[in-house]
Amino acid sequence: MSHRLILRVAIGFTVLLVLVALAFAWSASVHDASLTARLNAASAPVSGAPPPTDESATPPLGVGSFEKRCARCHETDDVSAWVSKQSGNRCAALEGFLQKHRKAPEPENRAIALLFAPGCSGDSQTPE
Amino acid sequence: MASVFSAIFWFVCYVAAILLPLRFAILIAPVEPGRSFLLELGVGLGLLAYPLLTLEFLLVGRLRGISQLYGNDVLMFFHKYMGVAALLFVIGHTALVTQGHLGQLNPISGPAMLRDGAWAFWLLVAIAITAFFRKPLRLSYGLWMVLHSLLALGIVAFGLRHILAVQAYTSRPMLRALVVGCFLAYLLPMLRYRVWQYLRMLRRPWQVVANRDEGGRSRTLVLEPIGHRGFEFHPGQFAWLSTGRPFVSEQHPISIASSAELPGDRRIEFSIRDLGDWSGRTVPGVAPGSQIYVNGPFGGFSLDREPGQGFVLIAGGIGITPMRSMLLTMRDRGDVRPVILFYADRDSEALIHREELTRMTREMSLTLVLVLEAPPDGWTGERGRIDADLLRRYLPVQFKRYQYFMCGPPAMMDAVEGHLAALHVPQTRVHAERFNIV
Numbered sequence: 001m002s003h004r005l006i007l008r009v010a011i012g013f014t015v016l017l018v019l020v021a022l023a024f025a026w027s028a029s030v031h032d033a034s035l036t037a038r039l040n041a042a043s044a045p046v047s048g049a050p051p052p053t054d055e056s057a058t059p060p061l062g063v064g065s066f067e068k069r070c071a072r073c074h075e076t077d078d079v080s081a082w083v084s085k086q087s088g089n090r091c092a093a094l095e096g097f098l099q100k101h102r103k104a105p106e107p108e109n110r111a112i113a114l115l116f117a118p119g120c121s122g123d124s125q126t127p128e
Numbered sequence: 129m130a131s132v133f134s135a136i137f138w139f140v141c142y143v144a145a146i147l148l149p150l151r152f153a154i155l156i157a158p159v160e161p162g163r164s165f166l167l168e169l170g171v172g173l174g175l176l177a178y179p180l181l182t183l184e185f186l187l188v189g190r191l192r193g194i195s196q197l198y199g200n201d202v203l204m205f206f207h208k209y210m211g212v213a214a215l216l217f218v219i220g221h222t223a224l225v226t227q228g229h230l231g232q233l234n235p236i237s238g239p240a241m242l243r244d245g246a247w248a249f250w251l252l253v254a255i256a257i258t259a260f261f262r263k264p265l266r267l268s269y270g271l272w273m274v275l276h277s278l279l280a281l282g283i284v285a286f287g288l289r290h291i292l293a294v295q296a297y298t299s300r301p302m303l304r305a306l307v308v309g310c311f312l313a314y315l316l317p318m319l320r321y322r323v324w325q326y327l328r329m330l331r332r333p334w335q336v337v338a339n340r341d342e343g344g345r346s347r348t349l350v351l352e353p354i355g356h357r358g359f360e361f362h363p364g365q366f367a368w369l370s371t372g373r374p375f376v377s378e379q380h381p382i383s384i385a386s387s388a389e390l391p392g393d394r395r396i397e398f399s400i401r402d403l404g405d406w407s408g409r410t411v412p413g414v415a416p417g418s419q420i421y422v423n424g425p426f427g428g429f430s431l432d433r434e435p436g437q438g439f440v441l442i443a444g445g446i447g448i449t450p451m452r453s454m455l456l457t458m459r460d461r462g463d464v465r466p467v468i469l470f471y472a473d474r475d476s477e478a479l480i481h482r483e484e485l486t487r488m489t490r491e492m493s494l495t496l497v498l499v500l501e502a503p504p505d506g507w508t509g510e511r512g513r514i515d516a517d518l519l520r521r522y523l524p525v526q527f528k529r530y531q532y533f534m535c536g537p538p539a540m541m542d543a544v545e546g547h548l549a550a551l552h553v554p555q556t557r558v559h560a561e562r563f564n565i566v
Binding site: 003004005006007009010011013014016017020021022023024025026027028029071073074075078 | 143146147150153154163164165166168169171172173175176180201202205206209210213216217232238239241242541542545549555556560562
């Protein structure tokens with residue numbers, strides 16, 4: 001088999017693999033979207049039910065959320081150091097970063113933000 | 129025809145094995161809601177890169193069946209191209225998953241999962257650099273082989289630890305098992321290669337009967353098996369030679385130069401040109417009577433596998449050795465099919481086995497075409513390089529039904545491949561064996 005033929009087979013195979021990776025990403029994203037929609041629907045306040053208390057955004061939940069979302073790649077000391085280096089509104093900076101970084105559900109972002117920037121009110125994360 | 133089906137079957141198995149972890153991951157619901165398309169794409173590239181990397185060794189791990197089915201040249205190039213593909217996938221994976229946080233590529237600090245990934249990444253970069261720039265880096269072939277093996281081991285080991293520690297898709301036992309299976313697909317052939325085959329070589333030594341100077345900075349080692357029957361081979365195949373004990377000495381892939389119709393003493397010959405390394409430092413000093421170790425035969429570069437009305441052999445430099453084996457075998461078998469041998473080198477002193485080849489033109493249906501870049505005065509053969517015009521002048525009318533075998537330096541092979549394509553020789557009839565690939 002000639003060298004050119006091997007090169008063509010290799011390129012064709014690589015393109016096939018890239019297409020499979022794209023299909024995987026698309027498939028996972030579609031799953032994600034439907035799953036997120038289901039979660040949102042499930043967590044929507046029922047008419048007449050009391051509004052969720054702030055307990056859901058207390059530091060213990062933040063610790064759990066951090067463990068779940070961030071701890072695989074980041075250590076708490078690193079994040080604290082990063083937050084302390086931010087000038088201006090640290091809370092907004094951290095929440096902006098969290099939103100951009102992972103698209104985690106809003107309550108979890110807020111909980112993680114409260115963990116590292118206790119002054120966060122929970123209202124400042126959405127830039128107007 | 130059966131070998132074609134076998135080749136297709138095993139290639140399909142290879143593709144299926146590469147896709148298996150990702151295929152399984154597709155079946156799993158996402159482990160975390162809200163992950164972006166790009167992040168999932170990065171994960172997908174990683175799940176493709178790992179089996180690609182672990183199966184790289186299968187391609188070049190001296191598995192005789194695979195080597196004979198596809199040919200060494202095909203496997204070496206495919207190994208190289210798939211290595212590049214895996215590197216690109218890993219770069220894509222790293223860029224998409226770290227999302228620009230380059231600190232995660234620090235192999236010294238950070239969580240263990242990231243450190244392992246960073247080590248695998250940098251070792252992969254190192255293996256690519258040393259493979260593509262071995263000569264500019266002045267790495268000897270033997271040292272490079274050791275380095276390549278160690279880096280590969282590091283990549284698959286750190287890669288395994290990284291993937292298992294991520295605990296996202298690979299938190300599922302089935303996917304963990306598949307990833308561990310990929311690692312074993314690297315480890316088991318590697319142990320077979322590095323331990324079992326080396327022990328087998330030690331148990332089956334060969335004795336150097338003669339070490340002939342052939343001129344042209346080339347020598348021929350004549351070897352005889354000690355206490356065993358050696359091995360059968362197809363003309364054009366090669367073997368790994370070690371002038372010292374296999375576990376501690378370099379091994380070099382060398383084409384067998386003698387007839388596949390073995391004599392009673394089952395001797396075989398290897399012609400080796402001084403290329404400035406082991407071939408020049410060690411081979412000239414190998415004394416008759418000394419022991420040598422041989423692991424073979426390997427490769428699918430042989431006219432035994434390719435039926436044809438006739439054969440065109442194109443050799444450059446020391447690439448004449450597999451052609452000599454083919455011609456001697458045809459002569460010994462009384463094969464009457466026509467053969468045209470194009471043999472190119474720089475000058476007449478560089479040509480080896482010239483008298484023997486000239487003699488064979490009378491003993492069999494052989495046309496010998498010698499081509500010199502710098503011919504001496506009074507040279508009656510061809511001048512310059514092998515090109516389409518030269519080929520056209522010697523090829524018979526039915527040249528598309530012949531089988532073409534090429535062996536020589538990469539630049540010559542690339543050029544001749546282009547000339548044969550220009551002549552509309554079917555690509556499936558062109559067979560190549562390159563040396564000095566790395």
